[in-house]
């Protein structure tokens with residue numbers, strides 16, 4: 001597997017380093033992780049690596065399209081090795097858990113613009129936002145607890 005990755009890097013003109021190989025591996029193992037999470041993983045294998053070095057390597061790999069960088073509004077960028085299939089992401093507003101959603105059309109851009117203003121449009125960025133099942137359950141169970149506490153306080157203040 002690491003031979004294939006080395007080859008992939010070389011074919012794309014990326015200088016092969018232990019850091020880049022390790023990053024490719026952890027990105028594959030932990031899809032949608034942040035740079036800091038990936039840095040921690042790589043550090044546990046290779047020892048000390050600066051945060052900047054991790055960001056730089058991820059930048060090079062993303063630029064060469066070996067990994068995909070996802071930048072959801074209001075949260076840290078995530079990385080994954082699933083590139084080139086124009087899939088989309090479903091993100092929980094509460095805990096930021098992220099799922100892959102296959103593109104309905106499979107081609108870019110999957111949404112046709114009403115007026116392309118003469119552009120050659122190559123991407124429509126689609127992110128589905130919502131609340132995941134655990135967060136929905138948590139939100140539901142929060143409400144009765146709050147009410148109970150309030151009721152208890154009310155009862156106490158009456159007596």
Ligand SMILES: [Zn+2]
Nearest residue numbers: 092095132135
């Ligand atoms: Zn959630």
Ligand SMILES: [Zn+2]
Nearest residue numbers: 080082099100
């Ligand atoms: Zn993905």
Ligand SMILES: [Zn+2]
Nearest residue numbers: 103104105110
């Ligand atoms: Zn799509």
